[in-house]
Amino acid sequence: MRTIDFRAADATARRRLLHDQWLVTNGLGGFASGTLSGAVTWRYHGLLVSALPAPLGRTVMLNHLADAMEFPDGRLLRLGDLGAVAEEEDLARNPLVEFQLDHHVPVWRYEAGEVVVEKRLLMANLQNAVHVSYTLRAGPADLRLRLRPAVHFRPFEAAVSTPLATGYELRLQGSRYEIDSHEQYPPLRLLLRAADVRFAYDGGATFDVHYGHDAARGYESRGSLWSPGFFSVALPLNTPVTLVASTDEWRTIEALDPETAHATELERRQRLLRIAHPAAREAFGGALVLAADQFVIFPIGRIKDAARARAMGDELRSVIAGYHWFTDWGRDTMISLEGLTLATGRTQEAAWILRSFANYVRDGLIPNLFPEGQNEGLYHTADATLWFFHALDRYVAVTQDRETLRALLPVLRDIVDHHLRGTRFGIHVDPRDGLLAQGEAGYQLTWMDAKVGDWVVTPRRGKAVEINALWFNALQLLAGWLREEGYGEPAAVLGEHATRAATSFNQRFWNAANHCLFDVVDGEQGDDPAIRPNQLFAISLPHPILAQEHWAAVVDVAERELLTPVGLRSLSPRHKDYKPSYTGDLRARDAAYHQGTVWAWLIGPFIDAWLKVHPQKRADARRLLDGFSAHLDHGCVGSISEVFDAEPPFTDRGCIAQAWSVAEVLRCLVLTSQE
CATH class of the missing domain: 2.70.98 (Beta-galactosidase; Chain A, domain 5)
Structure with missing residues (x-):
């Protein structure tokens, strides 16, 4: 309490x-x-x-x-x-x-x-x-x-x-x-x-x-x-x-009646605590488990989709990205899935979410978001679909549910095929180096998607660092699953694509001057040396694309320039475009959204990468979450905000309760409790 x-x-x-x-x-x-x-x-x-x-x-x-x-x-x-x-x-x-x-x-x-x-x-x-x-x-x-x-x-x-x-x-x-x-x-x-x-x-x-x-x-x-x-x-x-x-x-x-409503809701919440991972049942973790419950939803407006799911013996489930104003977003759902459903013991709902989004795949993409009051999704995203592979991998690792994996393999192969030959919004593999490029006029396709009128605040068209880390991870995952299911030949082909992408990545993205990675290569303005947290995904994912010899340097730069008690800055304070606070009208806020503003969810990839460099220091990694424990008594009491100002006192801003903020802190709490 x-x-x-x-x-x-x-x-x-x-x-x-x-x-x-x-x-x-x-x-x-x-x-x-x-x-x-x-x-x-x-x-x-x-x-x-x-x-x-x-x-x-x-x-x-x-x-x-x-x-x-x-x-x-x-x-x-x-x-x-x-x-x-x-x-x-x-x-x-x-x-x-x-x-x-x-x-x-x-x-x-x-x-x-x-x-x-x-x-x-x-x-x-x-x-x-x-x-x-x-x-x-x-x-x-x-x-x-x-x-x-x-x-x-x-x-x-x-x-x-x-x-x-x-x-x-x-x-x-x-x-x-x-x-x-x-x-x-x-x-x-x-x-x-x-x-x-x-x-x-x-x-x-x-x-x-x-x-x-x-x-x-x-x-x-x-x-x-x-x-x-x-x-x-x-x-x-x-x-x-x-x-x-x-x-x-x-x-x-x-x-x-009110008495029954209160009693049944209390029992429902007590059950959520009982089925969660043991590390998520103590005071801090328990609060996060109950906060996580607020984001897992039945999208009541999509009546036909719900009927189809029930006809298949499933239920329709999705994830609200944040309160108050976000709807369900593909990217946020896939990043949040492990923390919201697997760390909390809600594996059946995880399966429903994965199968629901698989049914929405169009031209090799899952939806970026479902607009408020609409049944059709919008697909302008280069990373949500790649996060889908990661979410499925975490689900299979926890549940060993090979039936769901086998059912989704045709969808996964179709996704990769579309990326290899090119799909919407300029998303395609460059045949010259095997790296994944993306971008089309008028669209922001990565998670750094702020746009005010015609002004693109963070232009990232080209080959973005985290997009290619996710692409390599997806190729390796699908190749492994295909081998396990007896499809050796297509698995070998995917392995070749992955090897080529990794070779090119390590040649193109290493920025020797900054001892870290470029944020984008072959962008509209060439190679972008801005120090951002996106480079951590080249280490943090299960299949890291970055050569191990560079891991420590990248983590050190992120720790020194980006880490705060409540997440990571989205841009180094040394950059000319750095904004220390997220305040003002919409234009002022969007100008700061990914230009220094701290994002809570980024503590997840930072801890993943940090533990790969410092595997014996789980207790130290656990202490990186202390700021979030204190934050639960502020902002939206009992939850974690979307963003924070980039400088002390790190005032909470944006959505008062954000799915991936809660999910990643909860996931890391479980991760750092394990020997």
């Missing part, structure tokens, strides 16, 4: 109430998220962001729940009201004294005089439903709880300035309440599980909200929320009162 105590916090510490966040997910890509204080500061904040079938996608359905304790004399003790906590000068009046994660369920404890109130929030797994429960732990018996729902139905990426619907309507039927916008969205259904429930309808009030985080990021920051009125309910001592908000059908909502 993670606990943050605000009882003795000074003004600086209490600012965390506005800046640190929490996240709860539902296994569909939907979520609930907000600041610790309850203030709405970001377009993505909401108590119910439902994952709806295409073309809607993820949609903010319940933006806020203003909660307050109501005394008999009419006084209100506001817990998370928009007006009372949205500005920093009001933080001292916030009665929040403690925030906890109990098995990753957020718990708020409020104290004011003799009154002690506890609030819990969870989402039912595989349902678009949130349960918000309140329990009076101490206080007078005649207290009531006041809850005011506020809404602005909109796509979760839409500007907060998007006009409110003009036709919001509240419908009542017994204890059922529905808010309907009479637009394309389903109604928001509300059910208050309590005795003595009253509802005060005030004609539909509108509240103006300043989204401070959006303002800092250069986006529209003034929006409005609509509320039909408020609930008032008796709150007996130690008797939970729960509001359920959902876009599901009533029969689904009423089939799961």
Whole structure:
């Protein structure tokens, strides 16, 4: 259980109430998220962001729940009201004294005089439903709880300035309440599980909200929320009162009472801890296991794909790359698969993910991403497909599942054939040296993909170092699998391609002046000597393409210039384009995204490479993860951010919870625990 105590916090510490966040997910890509204080500061904040079938996608359905304790004399003790906590000068009046994660369920404890109130929030797994429960732990018996729902139905990426619907309507039927916008969205259904429930309808009030985080990021920051009125309910001592908000059908909502929902979700999470690798069950690892669970999803919008998978005896599964805004990305899924599913004992889901993506292969490529609310993927990536080979290798190593391997061999051979003869986006093997080249005008095909308008921030067209490391690794893996399955002749041909690529790589990529590798050769501006972390993959992968004599030098350069307590810088501070912070509007952030900004996930390849140079120093490698353990109490509490500023204090930025950040730290925790 993670606990943050605000009882003795000074003004600086209490600012965390506005800046640190929490996240709860539902296994569909939907979520609930907000600041610790309850203030709405970001377009993505909401108590119910439902994952709806295409073309809607993820949609903010319940933006806020203003909660307050109501005394008999009419006084209100506001817990998370928009007006009372949205500005920093009001933080001292916030009665929040403690925030906890109990098995990753957020718990708020409020104290004011003799009154002690506890609030819990969870989402039912595989349902678009949130349960918000309140329990009076101490206080007078005649207290009531006041809850005011506020809404602005909109796509979760839409500007907060998007006009409110003009036709919001509240419908009542017994204890059922529905808010309907009479637009394309389903109604928001509300059910208050309590005795003595009253509802005060005030004609539909509108509240103006300043989204401070959006303002800092250069986006529209003034929006409005609509509320039909408020609930008032008796709150007996130690008797939970729960509001359920959902876009599901009533029969689904009423089939799961709050007590059962809480008990079953707790048991599900306890089981996740039981089946995880033993090294992932202690406090740090256990927190990562529960964080990892938030990214493995059933993509509810792809109905036909799910039906096909079930017809084959499988289930459709994918990986959300990051919260709040990323969808499922091929590259992120394959890099994350070992940490999210194999280190956690979820091998069946790993198989489903691999087989799902195999069905999406087109022209030798797996999708780069699935756009929000769409069923068809986009394929502009040169590395995601090569990471697919690596993910399958790790899966087979853990499970010995040769049946899945054999089923995927035709797909793997087709992928390699397409790369050898050339496929989309200029991805092809150069017949002159056997190296893999990529690039086409208007596209960024590597993971360093920032592009602002026509400005390519990190131009990497040509032969990128990690692309060729991955290509060599894929060739060696497929050749080995083919030999094991009795296909000696095609295996030998692939071996020849691999040998030629390795020979050319070691001739072309070694930069003697910097004692490390070029980032790109034969690029638009020639060979790029920028010192970046991409060169580590030439050592870290199971089949390293770089000659062993150069390993120590490359690792030393990366350790000296790129390593931080929370990952690796994306560019050496000595480079003229280095940016120390990831702040400002979209253009400023993209200019820094891969130009120094620290990426947490890169600690994985660094530790892999470092251990190949220092195989007896696993304890030292384990200490490289200490910064992430501390980070779990900051940012999105209980998870790991996407990126960090490149200089102390290494402020967390970007997505508040990132799949490959969590996955690679968890994988390395398991790796460094083994003798």
